[in-house]
Amino acid sequence: MAVATAVVFVVDDDPSVRKSLTRVIAAAGYAVETFVSAREFQERAPVTGPCCLVLDVRMPGVTGMDLQKTLAQAVHQIPVVFITGHGDVAMSVAAMKAGAVDFLTKPFASRDLLGAIQRAVERDTRNLGTEARTEEIQARVKTLTPRERQVFTLVVAGMLNKQIAAELGVVEKTVKVHRARVMDKMRAGSVAELVRLAADVGVIVTRA
Amino acid sequence: MAVATAVVFVVDDDPSVRKSLTRVIAAAGYAVETFVSAREFQERAPVTGPCCLVLDVRMPGVTGMDLQKTLAQAVHQIPVVFITGHGDVAMSVAAMKAGAVDFLTKPFASRDLLGAIQRAVERDTRNLGTEARTEEIQARVKTLTPRERQVFTLVVAGMLNKQIAAELGVVEKTVKVHRARVMDKMRAGSVAELVRLAADVGVIVTRA
DNA sequence: GGCGCTATTGGACCTTGGGGGCACTCGGGC
């Protein structure tokens, strides 16, 4: 079930909990890294592969919920599975609204924890895929000159070269030159492909 | 704050709760309809405008959670706000995982309830918008003949007429005829627009 | 069986639109 290379980060101030969690999670085939505090986790080198976070809600200093909020600001949203000894409904609802994958109350079955971790890792794997694609496309957009970016937008809007030319106050030939460069730099083989690339980085379409 | 035409459905078996909820919600400017059971709610005529559901978790017969699961099967997902007297963490987490907007434990502040309702109605309004658009596009797709649908897919994939012709084993002229009909029936003024329409109804792109 | 309609196909011909090549200009910035 477990994705071979996935890493599970465990943050809990209780050494015995860390130990038992590590045993259970590692037995399911995940790599495990433990941290005694939210701060320690944040000082870790940034993640590269698919991962998820198993987080105790109550901890001295920065709490699990605090860490969740902080991570939500980051570019890459690491899926969080909460575990807690004394959780209340309000807390669990707040965590779930903030995007937590699950919220488990001790004592919980290993099966439930591993199920939550699996869902979390799957979510992260999906996110990594779409993020990688989006970043790749945005990198291409960055190579466009300002003028090329304008032409890009208008082509994606479905306008003809002559319409774009009128819009920008240049002749059609000039538009063609920019357009060709856009197709080249964006590595799009067709207008259809270009439109999809634009959609993935959220280019605003003014009029269809 | 309240959207003028939004309807809030209240399902609770306790008459006094229904009464007090109605008073609070109506005072915020919403239209309110109450039901004594999940069954009664389901027998109601289908909703038309933006709405949301305020649901008691525990009720004799079909519970709030049961109703949520049933509604999740439907085409239009009505946002649910749960309220309960004796909720536990497991229950609230299950409800949130199933897509509930909020999960409030009695006693709760009117402000919290109205906040949840507002978020729920906003979500429903958005959903209605995208659903309406998707249905409209799908209706257009339905008017396409089988052959036109094939051409539609291949055009959206970015293929040239001659490539499409080879793929379908016909001459280019035939493809042009179908293609023109597709643009007409889908009411697309450009390939760019056609690609966006296809994306919204989830047309699978084979190779870019 | 014949008639009409639709889907699909196809040919000939013409116009418009998109894509490239090549040469040249012009203004900024280093």
Added chain:
DNA sequence: GCCCGAGTGCCCCCAAGGTCCAATAGCGCC
């Protein structure tokens, strides 16, 4: 002075779109 972004003109080819026309097959209706 050189490089780059931007703009342009000319020429040519190919792709897309549209017109007029025509043929074939399947299906429902009288």
